Amino acid sequence: MCRLWCCLVAVVAFCANAQAADAPPPPTIVLASTTSVDNSGLLAAILPEFTKTTGITVRVLALGTGQALDTARRGDADIVLVHDPEAERKFIDEGYGVNQRQIAWNDFIVVGPGADPAHIAGSHDAVAAFTAIATAKASFVSRGDRSGTNALELRLWKRTGVDPKSGAGSWYKDIGGGMGAALNAAAGMPAYTLSDRGTWLSFKNKGPLKIVVEGDAALINRYDVIELNPQKHAGAKLAPAHWLAEWLSTKPGQDAIGAFRLGGEELFHPSAANPK
Amino acid sequence: MSDFATLSDAFASRELWQIIALSLSVSLSATALAALMGLPLGAALAIWRFPGRAPIVFAANALFGLPPVVVGLALYLLLSHSGPFGFFDLLFTPEAMVLAQTALALPIVTALAHRAAAERWSEYGDALMDLGASRPRAVPTLIAMARIHMLTAVLAGFGRTVSEVGAIIIVGGNIAAYTRTMTTAIVLETSKGDLPLALGLGMVLIGLSVTISAVAFAVAGRSSW
Numbered sequence: 398m399c400r401l402w403c404c405l406v407a408v409v410a411f412c413a414n415a416q417a418a419d420a421p422p423p424p425t426i427v428l429a430s431t432t433s434v435d436n437s438g439l440l441a442a443i444l445p446e447f448t449k450t451t452g453i454t455v456r457v458l459a460l461g462t463g464q465a466l467d468t469a470r471r472g473d474a475d476i477v478l479v480h481d482p483e484a485e486r487k488f489i490d491e492g493y494g495v496n497q498r499q500i501a502w503n504d505f506i507v508v509g510p511g512a513d514p515a516h517i518a519g520s521h522d523a524v525a526a527f528t529a530i531a532t533a534k535a536s537f538v539s540r541g542d543r544s545g546t547n548a549l550e551l552r553l554w555k556r557t558g559v560d561p562k563s564g565a566g567s568w569y570k571d572i573g574g575g576m577g578a579a580l581n582a583a584a585g586m587p588a589y590t591l592s593d594r595g596t597w598l599s600f601k602n603k604g605p606l607k608i609v610v611e612g613d614a615a616l617i618n619r620y621d622v623i624e625l626n627p628q629k630h631a632g633a634k635l636a637p638a639h640w641l642a643e644w645l646s647t648k649p650g651q652d653a654i655g656a657f658r659l660g661g662e663e664l665f666h667p668s669a670a671n672p673k
Numbered sequence: 674m675s676d677f678a679t680l681s682d683a684f685a686s687r688e689l690w691q692i693i694a695l696s697l698s699v700s701l702s703a704t705a706l707a708a709l710m711g712l713p714l715g716a717a718l719a720i721w722r723f724p725g726r727a728p729i730v731f732a733a734n735a736l737f738g739l740p741p742v743v744v745g746l747a748l749y750l751l752l753s754h755s756g757p758f759g760f761f762d763l764l765f766t767p768e769a770m771v772l773a774q775t776a777l778a779l780p781i782v783t784a785l786a787h788r789a790a791a792e793r794w795s796e797y798g799d800a801l802m803d804l805g806a807s808r809p810r811a812v813p814t815l816i817a818m819a820r821i822h823m824l825t826a827v828l829a830g831f832g833r834t835v836s837e838v839g840a841i842i843i844v845g846g847n848i849a850a851y852t853r854t855m856t857t858a859i860v861l862e863t864s865k866g867d868l869p870l871a872l873g874l875g876m877v878l879i880g881l882s883v884t885i886s887a888v889a890f891a892v893a894g895r896s897s898w
Contacts, residue, residue: 427765427846436865441849456765456848472754473764577864584866602866632754 424637425454429466429474431545432575434620435459437595439665443653447644453637461575463543469493472630476638478645480593480620481545483552493630494623498646499672501620501654501665505549506597507610508580509535509589521612524556531559534568536588540579541571545618550591553615580606593618598659619673620665622646645669680873688850689874693881696854699767699841700834703774707782707834708827715786715826716815719794720808730787736780741773745843748773752844765846770854773840778830785829789822790815824893828886835882855881 434440435457444455460468462479466488469477477494479485488494507526509517515533517526530537539561540547554561561569572582576596583590584604592600597608610616622642625633644650651667658664683689718730750756752764763769793815801811816823838856845852847861855878862871 432864436861456846456851458765458846458848471756472759575864577866580866581863600866602868632759 424452424634425456426475426634426637426641427456427458427473428476428478428641429458429460429464429468430478431462431465431480431620432459432577433480433546433593433595434478434665436577437599437659437664439595439654439657442657443650446653447641447650450649451637451640451644453640455641461540461542461544461547463548466493469625469630472632474625475630475633475635476625476641477623478620479545479623480618481548482619482621484543484545484548485621485623488623492626492628495626496624496642497621498623498642498669499619499621500645500650500667500669502668502673503594503618503665504611505546505591505593505616505618506608507589508583508592508597508603508606509609510587510605511607512587512605513609515589518607518609520610523553523610523613523615526610527553528557528559530589531557531561531564531568534564536568536570536586537561537564538579538583538586538588538590539569539571540576540590541573542575544576546576546591546593549616549618553591556615595659595664598662598664617673619668680870683870683873691850692853692855692858693877695767695852696835696856696878697881699770699854700774700831702771703778703834704782704827704831706771706775707778707830711779711782711830712786712816712823712826713812715783715788716790716812718783718787719790719815720798720811730784733780733784733787737784739777739780741777741837741839741841742843744773744776745840748776748840748844764844765848765852767845767852769844770841770852773844774834774837777837777840778834781833782826782830785826786816786823789819789826793818821893824889828889831885832882835878835885 430440436459440457444457448454458465458468458474462481462484465474465477465479466484468474470488470493485494485497489497507517507523509515515526515529515535517529520526539550565571570582570586570588572579576592577600579590580592580596580600581602582588584602584606587605589609622645624639624642625635627635646669651669654665654667655663718726748769749764751758752761752769753759754764763772797818801814806814836856838860841852841854842857842860845854845857847853847857855874859871859874859878862874
């Protein structure tokens with residue numbers, strides 16, 4: 398019995414100690430972000446500066462946009478950085494998010510095999526290219542994961558009037574995976590797929606794939622930071638999360654984003670002042 | 674050759690050593706927890722006859738193939754801030770990964786420990802009881818008698834934990850410098866298309882796991898059994 402009490406006292410003392418140690422918490426926030434800003438190395442390049450100036454550590458969960466927003470809905474993230482305008486609007490309309498700000502933009506591209514069976518290389522019209530892919534029944538890899546890229550892909554198919562599901566089991570391959578998995582699959586088949594430029598440039602297993610369509614206004618890729626609504630997320634660390642949103646959308650963060658280079662290219666164009 | 678350079682770069686970076694350290698500490702902690710519970714439980718299941726014993730033994734054996742991704746998902750829902758245990762604030766921490774891997778290793782350790790203990794108990798159980806041992810005292814005795822088999826049980830549990838990715842990537846979140854392990858780093862590098870680096874990390878992981886098993890057997894082999 399005595400030992401039991403000793404254990405209890407030890408546990409209570411430990412908890413109290415842990416609480417006391419927490420008193421001035423070195424704030425740590427969880428950022429649910431889209432994979433492209435993390436896999437391309439952008440966040441790893443800019444977040445240390447934020448941590449240095451504010452003392453706030455940012456833990457990055459790299460997820461597809463749909464999953465990132467769901468993680469925040471469940472209260473498991475403190476802030477989100479995503480790129481799907483429609484899903485973001487829903488997130489805000491449902492009352493989960495507030496204070497949406499665009500911090501950067503770049504673009505999507507269609508990549509495909511060098512042999513180009515749908516004859517679309519050099520095109521600047523994504524919808525026409527998709528139509529040609531469907532007509533040629535050329536292999537196309539879809540992410541099928543409710544990511545921002547997947548959402549844009551489905552919007553493009555809608556504009557072609559082709560139901561890609563009609564190609565399921567033959568030319569339309571829904572792999573249900575991230576951008577990297579989709580590019581690996583497309584390189585292996587080979588097949589066409591829609592990619593964000595950031596992941597494409599940092600991707601190392603391109604195989605026979607080349608950029609076939611770029612420069613269409615429909616392919617613009619906007620990255621938004623969204624803070625969480627205190628009414629719905631009382632438990633989230635909203636104050637340090639707000640500092641991150643501020644930092645990303647003001648000069649220090651914007652400069653850091655603009656200074657990030659991959660293979661000599663400016664990959665993310667800061668756009669907080671002039672949203673695209 | 675350039676591929677090899679990337680892996681040697683990885684070795685030179687502190688990040689890789691952090692990842693290796695986290696992998697080992699998570700998997701070894703989970704294995705230790707599973708051993709602390711599973712070995713006595715396995716022995717107890719061999720010694721005591723009670724209603725419900727057979728279903729427990731059956732469950733432990735059946736759960737050998739517990740899918741990590743399902744364990745990860747269930748634990749995610751439990752630890753989520755909108756779940757029942759969200760107030761512990763454990764989601765996306767190394768502790769959550771230890772919990773997940775413990776759940777995966779426990780059935781394996783328990784079932785294998787039970788098998789080894791049951792064999793010894795049928796051989797020496799009567800003798801032990803005649804010598805005046807009580808059943809509770811027989812638990813550590815059985816574990817000690819079958820220690821090489823118990824070690825196999827624990828190493829099987831370790832093999833399960835160190836190699837799995839499905840559970841920890843869900844409850845850990847693969848956060849750089851915090852919850853990124855060897856297996857989740859391999860998934861990440863594969864998704865970045867850096868297949869040589871991913872494969873290199875895989876080789877390192879296999880090397881580590883083989884080394885640990887070899888050391889464990891060498892140590893056990895030195896003490897007589």
